[in-house]
Amino acid sequence: xxxxxxxxxxxxxxxxxxxxxxxxxxxxxxxxxxxxxxxxxxxxxxxxxxxxxxxxxxxxxxxxxxxxxxxxxxxxxxxxxxxxxxxxxxxxxxxxxxxxxxxxxxxxxxxxxxxxxxxxxxxxxxxxxxxxxxxxxxxxxxxxxxxxxxxxxxxxxxxxxxxxxxxxxxxxxxxxxxxxxxxxxxxxxxxxxxxxxxxxxxxxxxxxxxxxxxxxxxxxxxxxxxxxxxxxxxxxxxxxxxxxxxxxxxxxxxxxxxxxxxxxxxxxxxxxxxxxxxxxxxxxxxxxxxxxxxxxxxxxxxxxxxxxxxxxxxxxxxxxxxxx
Amino acid sequence: xxxxxxxxxxxxxxxxxxxxxxxxxxxxxxxxxxxxxxxxxxxxxxxxxxxxxxxxxxxxxxxxxxxxxxxxxxxxxxxxxxxxxxxxxxxxxxxxxxxxxxxxxxxxxxxxxxxxxxxxxxxxxxxxxxxxxxxxxxxxxxxxxxxxxxxxxxxxxxxxxxxxxxxxxxxxxxxxxxxxxxxxxxxxxxxxxxxxxxxxxxxxxxxxxxxxxxxxxxxxxxxxxxxxxxxxxxxxxxxxxxxxxxxxxxxxxxxxxxxxxxxxxxxxxxxxxxxxxxxxxxxxxxxxxxxxxxxxxxxxxxxxxxxxxxxxxxxxxxxxxxxxxxxxxxxxxxxxxxxxxxxxxxxxxxxxxxxxxxxxxxxxxxxxxxx
Numbered sequence: 001x002x003x004x005x006x007x008x009x010x011x012x013x014x015x016x017x018x019x020x021x022x023x024x025x026x027x028x029x030x031x032x033x034x035x036x037x038x039x040x041x042x043x044x045x046x047x048x049x050x051x052x053x054x055x056x057x058x059x060x061x062x063x064x065x066x067x068x069x070x071x072x073x074x075x076x077x078x079x080x081x082x083x084x085x086x087x088x089x090x091x092x093x094x095x096x097x098x099x100x101x102x103x104x105x106x107x108x109x110x111x112x113x114x115x116x117x118x119x120x121x122x123x124x125x126x127x128x129x130x131x132x133x134x135x136x137x138x139x140x141x142x143x144x145x146x147x148x149x150x151x152x153x154x155x156x157x158x159x160x161x162x163x164x165x166x167x168x169x170x171x172x173x174x175x176x177x178x179x180x181x182x183x184x185x186x187x188x189x190x191x192x193x194x195x196x197x198x199x200x201x202x203x204x205x206x207x208x209x210x211x212x213x214x215x216x217x218x219x220x221x222x223x224x225x226x227x228x229x230x231x232x233x234x235x236x237x238x239x240x241x242x243x244x245x246x247x248x249x250x251x252x253x254x255x256x257x258x259x260x261x262x263x264x265x266x267x268x269x270x271x272x273x274x275x276x277x278x279x280x281x282x283x284x285x286x287x288x289x290x291x292x293x294x295x296x297x298x299x300x301x302x303x304x305x306x307x308x309x310x311x312x313x314x315x316x317x318x319x320x321x322x323x324x
Numbered sequence: 325x326x327x328x329x330x331x332x333x334x335x336x337x338x339x340x341x342x343x344x345x346x347x348x349x350x351x352x353x354x355x356x357x358x359x360x361x362x363x364x365x366x367x368x369x370x371x372x373x374x375x376x377x378x379x380x381x382x383x384x385x386x387x388x389x390x391x392x393x394x395x396x397x398x399x400x401x402x403x404x405x406x407x408x409x410x411x412x413x414x415x416x417x418x419x420x421x422x423x424x425x426x427x428x429x430x431x432x433x434x435x436x437x438x439x440x441x442x443x444x445x446x447x448x449x450x451x452x453x454x455x456x457x458x459x460x461x462x463x464x465x466x467x468x469x470x471x472x473x474x475x476x477x478x479x480x481x482x483x484x485x486x487x488x489x490x491x492x493x494x495x496x497x498x499x500x501x502x503x504x505x506x507x508x509x510x511x512x513x514x515x516x517x518x519x520x521x522x523x524x525x526x527x528x529x530x531x532x533x534x535x536x537x538x539x540x541x542x543x544x545x546x547x548x549x550x551x552x553x554x555x556x557x558x559x560x561x562x563x564x565x566x567x568x569x570x571x572x573x574x575x576x577x578x579x580x581x582x583x584x585x586x587x588x589x590x591x592x593x594x595x596x597x598x599x600x601x602x603x604x605x606x607x608x609x610x611x612x613x614x615x616x617x618x619x620x621x622x623x624x625x626x627x628x629x630x631x632x633x634x635x636x637x638x639x640x641x642x643x644x645x646x647x648x649x650x651x652x653x654x655x656x657x658x659x660x661x662x663x664x665x666x667x668x669x670x671x672x673x674x675x676x677x678x679x680x681x682x683x684x685x686x687x688x689x690x691x692x693x694x695x
Contacts (some may be wrong), residue, residue, distance in 0.1 A: 015540050022541075026549040121439045138684060142627040142677035146651050147669035152659055158659055208684075254539070265544055266632055270655070279634060280545060284552050292549070299542040307540065 012304045015299070017069075023296045024065050026270070027289050067295060077294040081284040088294040091279060096298060101273035102152060102267070103260045105195045110202035110256075115242070115249070117203070118210025122239060125215060133207065140204025149197040149270035156193060163189050194271045198264065202256055206249055213245040220244075250313045257306035334403030343410060350403050357396050360447065364392065364454040384453045391450050431686040432656055435685030441678030445671075456489040460523075460645045469661045473692045479663035481653060487663060490645040491671050496677060497646045501561055502627040506619055508566025508627075513573035515614075518603055520573070521580025528577075535573055543568045544632070551638045561639060564627050572618055579611035613690040617683050624679035631672050647672045 005144045015279035059067075071078060077088035217223065218241060226236045265277035276295050283291035335350030364370045371382065371389040371411035372683070383480055384415035387473045429435050448455060464484035478487035520531040525573030547564050554560045583589060634648030642649065647668040 013536050018537055019541055023546075023549065026546070026553060030549070030552045134684075138680050139673075139677060142624065142680050143673050144631055146632060146648070146678070147665075147673055150655065150665050154662060154665075160527065215563065244377065253680070266635060282549065284548055296542065296545050299545060300540055303540045303542060307536075 005308075005312070007310050012308075015304060016300055019211075019300045020069065020072075020293065020297060021065065022129060023293055024068065024225075024289075025061070027284075027292045028061060028064075030284070030287060067312035068290075070295075072297065078290040080283075080288055080291050082283065082288040082291070088290045091291060092276070092298060095274060095276045095279055099264055099268070100276060101191070102194055102198065102273065102275060103193060103262055106202065106260060107256070109195055109199035110206055112198075112203075114203040114206025115246075117178060117304055118207040119237065119242060121207065121211045122214035122218065130211075134211070136154060136213075137204040137207045141208070142201050143200065145197055145201070145266045146201060146270060147200050149193070149247055149267060152193045152197060153270070163193050194267050194273060197270065198260060198267045202259070205252065205256075209249050210242075210245060211251060213248045216240055217241045217245040247314060247317050250317060253313075254307045254310040257310075325409075327404060328413050330403045331350055337403065339638040340408065341407065343369075344411075346406065348397070350406075353399055356447075357392065357399060358431075360392060360451050360454060361396065364389070364451070367454065368521050369454050376639060378459070381453065388451045388453050396560070397472070425689055429685070432683050432685045432689055438678045438680075438682030438685060441674060442682060445495050445499060445675050445678065449499045450679055452493045452496055456492045458486060458489055460485065460489040461492040461643055462486075469657060469664070470659075472663055474655055478667045481650070481664050482657060482661075487650075487667055490650060491647070491667050492647040494647045494650065494668060494671065495675070497558065497640050497644060498627050498630065498648075498672070501558060501565070501630045502623045503638075505562045505565035505569070505621045505626045505630075508562060509569040509622060510572050510615070510619060516570065516605075517573040517576025518580060520608075521577040521584065522603070523601070524581075531573070531577075535570060538570060539566065540677065541568075547629075547633060548636070549570050551633065556639055556641055558640065561630060561633065565629060569622055571622065572615060575614050575618060576611050579614065582608050583607050583610050592628060613686075616690065617687045618635050620679050620683035620686060624676040624683070627672065627676055627679070 013066045043214045068078065075089070077092070080086050080088055080091060083091065117133055118138070121137075124130050142294070156166065214237075218237075223241055224235060226240045227233075231240075264275060265281060268277040269281070276298065280295045281293060282288075283295070326337035326340045327341050328337075331353070334354050335347045338344070338347035345537055350442060361370075365373065368375070368390075369388075373384040377385065407646055462485060463481065467476075467480055470476060470480045470484075473489040476486050476488065478491060481487055481490070516531050516535070520528040547568070550564050565689060589602065589606055592602055598605075630639055631646075631648030631651070632647050635652040637649075637652060640646035640649055650668040651665055651672075654661065654668070657664055
């Protein structure tokens with residue numbers, strides 16, 4: 001097991017290098033440079049060249065790539081070209097916790113709704129309850145973020161006025177900093193709608209998977225054994241059945257993790273949340289190379305870690321699986 | 325006699341020969357396409373009847389008219405061919421795996437609903453100029469953001485363009501990009517999966533590592549970068565989506581790996597069957613059920629992703645009607661003009677719902693273990 005983890009970590013290094021190199025080359029091939037304009041006005045050629053030299057953008061591209069990787073190894077992602085006076089580290093430190101909170105909350109919500117809903121549907125197979133749950137789940141998978149988000153805002157913010165429509169962490173910057181947010185009413189009222197928007201599709205697909213795999217598990221012999229030795233029905237389902245049926249669910253958590261990253265770009269724009277995703281979209285428009293690279297690296301590291309966690313969770317869920 | 329009847333109207337020959345189920349399908353299809361033809365003629369929008377249209381709309385008319393004529397021709401030929409086939413091997417009718425799937429499918433309300441939704445959307449996309457009332461790009465600056473009314477059932481947008489017409493035309497980019505990108509996924513993923521499963525060893529290892537890297541890439545980030553470099557033309561969007569959705573590779577690979585150990589493959593090899601024939605005649609049919617389900621579902625996913633890119637302003641370019649881009653435009657006017665967001669949103673949702681529910685039903689229907 002230990003060996004396996006080490007091997008996976010070592011494999012992550014070339015993967016991340018490949019991603020970073022590709023991002024670097026792609027980012028630098030976007031037409032135009034970071035210092036072409038100051039506001040609406042075009043910068044004079046001499047000023048532009050001085051700035052390019054200052055940030056070493058006149059060097060050959062492989063030198064720039066090497067310099068960036070060397071700095072990144074020491075967790076220094078360089079200055080932002082666009083937001084003057086801020087480093088990429090500053091930006092990440094400010095925006096990452098917000099994105100992470102949104103992502104983790106949505107994932108938790110997805111699991112908390114999806115697994116019980118799927119279990120109930122499987123236990124009550126072919127009853128109206130099951131059909132309703134299946135129908136709602138397919139509907140939930142089919143609503144994209146950019147449809148659900150505005151819809152929720154329209155109902156709950158504009159008409160009912162229950163939740164604020166935007167401004168997560170804008171008024172109360174101090175309150176929302178830090179990785180573990182204070183669980184106050186203010187926090188939840190801002191987090192609620194984005195969380196639902198991002199989490200709904202995932203809770204729906206988790207529910208469908210849980211139902212499908214629990215239905216297979218229920219027919220296994222050991223389930224009959226458990227019932228035969230007189231265990232309580234609830235215990236049979238939850239302890240003996242659910243754990244075995246969660247393996248397919250764990251399989252999709254990897255891609256789902258990626259989906260949450262992607263979805264956050266859109267959800268952050270809908271709700272005006274100052275997270276990493278919004279910075280990324282802006283940084284592409286502004287040719288802000290260090291910010292593009294920094295955010296991509298953070299997202300990729302998260303994805304690689306997420307995939308690793310998923311693989312390890314198999315071993316925990318199903319002791320027959322061994323890595324050596 | 326039956327052929328003569330079939331020449332008059334596809335399906336009549338089937339009634340004469342006693343195949344009532346097939347007759348219903350052919351007659352229904354003829355009625356549907358005939359209805360579209362009637363609509364096009366009544367509105368004077370068949371390209372050969374149309375007069376005084378702009379060059380852009382002319383192209384659009386031409387595309388739909390040619391497709392309609394081709395569909396009708398296929399229907400007539402298909403009915404004749406089907407009759408001929410049925411006449412030659414009457415004892416085999418209704419016995420194949422696909423007949424079984426078809427019979428199960430007809431009893432599944434989920435699948436019928438999904439297929440119905442997709443059919444409607446497909447016809448909207450193919451024959452948009454016949455259904456829409458006007459040019460989707462026509463602006464009316466005196467009539468900006470007007471709420472739904474008799475004249476504009478879905479209201480107008482911030483340039484006074486009719487939202488109903490734009491939504492109808494928007495199905496073209498959504499379905500077109502979604503379907504072609506999925507096709508590309510299948511071809512690329514299929515080739516990789518077959519290679520990996522068949523040659524195993526080093527080839528397989530390289531392919532699996534490659535898939536892992538693709539899986540570790542934050543897709544949307546790369547899509548945004550690629551679109552910024554190459555411009556957001558529709559072919560570029562298709563290529564980007566096609567490269568990143570390679571899930572079919574894993575399915576085919578695992579199917580090949582499990583099938584290649586079977587005795588009948590050994591027998592085929594012993595008979596001297598070549599590699600390609602082995603793949604297409606013996607391995608592929610085993611994978612086709614899971615492939616069809618994945619295809620259906622991933623069209624839905626691709627539609628959502630394209631809409632997301634367009635929503636962020638990195639997808640289909642502005643004047644072209646597109647559901648995602650319409651949602652992006654609506655964001656700004658959301659509090660005052662809800663209809664700008666609600667209708668395109670509803671269409672995305674219904675379409676993706678159609679593909680998901682059809683995929684769900686296909687999974688049940690095509691499972692050979694459930695008899």
